[in-house]
Amino acid sequence: MERAAPPARTDALETAARAVLTLLSDSRTEDDDGEWHKRVRLWEERGIRKVVRRARGAEWRRAEALPGITVTGQAAEVRVFPPVPLDGWPRDLARLQVSGTDVADPEPPPAPAPGTPVLWIGPELRMSAGKAMAQAGHGAQYAWWGLPAAARTAWRDAGFPLAVRTAESGVRWARLTGSGLPVVRDAGFTEIAPGSCTVVADHPDLPRG
Structure with a gap:
């Protein structure tokens, strides 16, 4: 979330949702021998807690260097990572802030097109x-x-x-x-x-x- 050009709230929410779906449908998750398969299955069994933190500049570049997937929206960029224990976060993620993730819609979003999930x-x-x-x-x-x-x-x-x-x-x-x-x-x-x-x-x- 860059200070000068933050995404709209709805864009951020929709991009986060698509990022989760992208992770779940990735071959590294779906294939029985995929490198994320066991981690995702264990996470699903124990409870699908998710944590959102914000990054900008060098913080974002360090986060992008870690194994994960970046999904883009209209202006939002979300990087989703395979699950890790709460006490096992990589340092470059653990140091990111939860605060500063609040953004707003400049105007109400339009009604969804018919047939859209x-x-x-x-x-x-x-x-x-x-x-x-x-x-x-x-x-x-x-x-x-x-x-x-x-x-x-x-x-x-x-x-x-x-x-x-x-x-x-x-x-x-x-x-x-x-x-x-x-x-x-x-x-x-x-x-x-x-x-x-x-x-x-x-x-x-x-x-x-």
């Missing part, structure tokens, strides 16, 4: 952009888990089109959380209460009810 955020939640990026990543991962193989392949081949939007009302949010679509419930480590519903993953190929 949408990660809906609860309208009453107050989350920093960094926290919301992690939640969008969870929602994308839940969607990925719920899709049949053919739908996963089609989504990946299309470049993981998606939108992140805030539900327009509490009534709409209640319908979404009761629809049978995947719902992310936060563990409560930071910012919001444990068990809070944060994201509903709405993909056309996900089962409902």
Whole structure:
């Protein structure tokens, strides 16, 4: 997040979600003999905690030198790394700051195009952009888990089109959380209460009810 040209909030959230999907669909993760396969599977079994930190300048260049994948949005750049234990972070990641990840949209984002997968955020939640990026990543991962193989392949081949939007009302949010679509419930480590519903993953190929 460069000071002079930070990304818009929605761009950052959508890029973070696509970064998670890119990691999950990478051959290093999917192949049984892939170098990230066992680490990702163990992480999925123990809980998919995600941490978002910001980097700029030399910090970003050092982070890009570590094994991972960089995904770009309209202005956002997100580098996603295979999971590591909380006490085993590489020094160049551990020294990065959590603060400074809060950015805003200069104007409300447009309605998603018909048929676009949408990660809906609860309208009453107050989350920093960094926290919301992690939640969008969870929602994308839940969607990925719920899709049949053919739908996963089609989504990946299309470049993981998606939108992140805030539900327009509490009534709409209640319908979404009761629809049978995947719902992310936060563990409560930071910012919001444990068990809070944060994201509903709405993909056309996900089962409902």
